[in-house]
Amino acid sequence: MVTDKVILELGKKAKLMRINILKMLTKAGSGHTGGSLSAVELLVSLYFYKMRHNPADPKWEERDKFVLSKGHAAPAFYSVLALSGYFPIEELMNLRKLGSILRGHPFSAVTPGVEVSTGSLGQGLSMAGGMAIAGKLDKKNTRVYAILGDGECQEGQIWESAMSCAHYKLDNLCVLIDRNGFQIDGPIMKIMEVEPFAQKWKAFGWEVFEVDGHNLREITDALDSAEKVRGRPSVIIAETIKGKGVSFIENENRFHGTTPTKEELEKALKEIGADE
Amino acid sequence: MSKESSLKKFYGTREAYGETLVKLGRINRDIVVLDADLSGSTKTSMFAKEFPDRFFNMGVAEQNLIGTAAGLAASGKTVFVSTFAVFLTGRAWEQVRQSVSFPKQNVKLVSSHGGITVGPDGASHQSTEDISLMRTLANMKVVIPADAYEVKKVVEYAANFKGPIYIRCSRDKFPVLFDEDYVFELGKGKILRDGKDATIFACGIMVSASLEAASVLEQEGIDVRVVNMSSLKPIDEDLIIRSADDTGAIITAEEHSIIGGLGSAVAEILGENRPTPMIRVGIKDRFGMSGSSEDLLREYGLTATNLVNSAKKVLEKKGERVKA
Structure with a gap:
């Protein structure tokens, strides 16, 4: 059981992450705001609670590994890496600039802490599966985590991988799905329904957990439970709100692929309580 | 047919690939092999037989085949991936681009059934575009060996070289041109x-x-x-x-x-x-x-x-x- 104090600390990290995400996106002038803000609590729970990792030694042999399959949430990923200490916080302000280590979508060759390259949707789960197989081959106790988008699950490759991860009994793999209900063209249920979602994963042989994706206690509990599952991979379907944390960005799909203006940033930071 | 050509020796490029994989697998524990339900044809079945723990059949799912290979390579493995040329380079081209070639993962794409000598199966199974598809990818090396002995040398080269490479083998046995002493040099005609x-x-x-x-x-x-x-x-x-x-x-x-x-x-x-x-x-x-x-x-x-x-x-x- 996670203590209240830990939950409180995680909450503070989540707030810092939102502030950084909004600032870096506004500075960059392009990028994905909504889907970055919806994944904050998932990333905080992984990097500051569950995962064994060492920011001073990103290639530490005994580390747990992470894949951001929904690569467009790179600002959230970079923000959690910077807060963890993989690179200086100031670097975030170079997002998407020529020569920066922070490209528009995660690129393993240039960013410390990024294991594989993503951005083209549907490919991260396969890579996470490969990493989990490698962990089994090397008889390591380490785990592999991946965050997927719900819209991303329209890709056929996700289900190819879902099948093979269960077939190879990858119980060292835990997937978190940022179920914010939107994709770039609109609500998922209107564009291409993915429901019955939990049933699909169950049918593919996965252990399924369903949580409130902004409730740190529910997420951390599910991560702990997933670690105890044997013989099959786990998926945590996290109900989230796209743009979570800023009233005028929440569920406003205009912010899928656009960034706040300077005025909107100020308003948003005030609402989050950036000065408090 | 001339007298000379009737005396030609033939040796399969895919057989040479399978034999070389087994040989390499004995020396290098980090070599893993993936196939998509065509291991009997690509001859990765030879590796699967000797090293069942390091062989992964991904079923009829080429996109996941490539992605899984990339994940294994990102974890330090030397990964050989095989299926028919048309599926390896065509069906999963964008996976090769995003997951393998762009981040320079240590994945070796070795096809069988390149070209039209696939024969009676026809166009759906023949590959007449694979060189073009792989050549255009940055970071990708492309080799089409001329005989089985060259295949052996190229596959050995690939195992010791860090990064992505595409090697084409064929269904038909090729006339033998070289021998065990053949030396392969990447980038040299x-x-x-x-x-x-x-x-x-x-x-x-x-x-x-x-x-x-x-x-x-x-x-x-x-x-x-x-x-x-x-x-x-x-x-x-x-x-x-x-x-x-x-x-x-x-x-x-x-x-x-x-x-x-x-x-x-x-x-x-x-x-x-x-x-x-x-x-x-x-x-x-x-x-x-x-x-x-x-x-x-x-x-x-x-x-x-x-x-x-x-x-x-x-x-x-x-x-x-x-x-x-």
Whole structure:
């Protein structure tokens, strides 16, 4: 059981992450705001609670590994890496600039802490599966985590991988799905329904957990439970709100692929309580 | 068929691949092999038999095949991935691009059933675009070995080289050209027969056809250089330019579309450096079809006879040029 104090600390990290995400996106002038803000609590729970990792030694042999399959949430990923200490916080302000280590979508060759390259949707789960197989081959106790988008699950490759991860009994793999209900063209249920979602994963042989994706206690509990599952991979379907944390960005799909203006940033930071 | 060719020895490129994988697997514990339900055809089944723990059959799912390979490579494994050329390079092209080539993962794509000599299965299973598809990817190396012994050397090279590479094997057994002492060098063309009148740059099964054509041409007093251009990327730019200077006429020969393959690669170098009379022998903007390999090779002009005619044609072009 996670203590209240830990939950409180995680909450503070989540707030810092939102502030950084909004600032870096506004500075960059392009990028994905909504889907970055919806994944904050998932990333905080992984990097500051569950995962064994060492920011001073990103290639530490005994580390747990992470894949951001929904690569467009790179600002959230970079923000959690910077807060963890993989690179200086100031670097975030170079997002998407020529020569920066922070490209528009995660690129393993240039960013410390990024294991594989993503951005083209549907490919991260396969890579996470490969990493989990490698962990089994090397008889390591380490785990592999991946965050997927719900819209991303329209890709056929996700289900190819879902099948093979269960077939190879990858119980060292835990997937978190940022179920914010939107994709770039609109609500998922209107564009291409993915429901019955939990049933699909169950049918593919996965252990399924369903949580409130902004409730740190529910997420951390599910991560702990997933670690105890044997013989099959786990998926945590996290109900989230796209743009979570800023009233005028929440569920406003205009912010899928656009960034706040300077005025909107100020308003948003005030609402989050950036000065408090 | 000439007396000489009836005495030819044949040895399968995919068999050579399977044997080499097993050999490498014994030395290097980090080698893992993935296939997509065609391990019996690609011969990765030989590795699977000896090292079942390091072989992963991903079923009929090529996109996940490539992604899983990338994840294994990102974890320090040397990963060999095989299926038919058309599926490996076509079905999962964007996975190869995003997950393998872009981040330079240590993944070796080794196909079987390249070209039209797949035979009776027809166009759906033949691969006439794989060189083009792989050549255009940054960070990707491309090799089409000319015989089984070259396959062995290329596969050994690939296992010791860090990064992505595409190697094409075939369904049919190839005439043996080399032996165990053959030395493969990435980025180098090999002159197998020197000549002064024209140069044939060939890859894969067309190398032996080119040597056959050169013998016929010799009897007619035409002296042709034959180059094994197995390394398509990087390609031996110096040798292409030198051959243009030495012989003044170029023929390319490939079991692949002339759009984007060896012919294109050579034309790119010549166009920028030494515009030279040239003929591309290959598949001319058509799909394959069903038939025996022999019939198909004839249908598409992938024969020594057509190479002989093409050499004569390119010499005419060269002659016109000298006159002009």
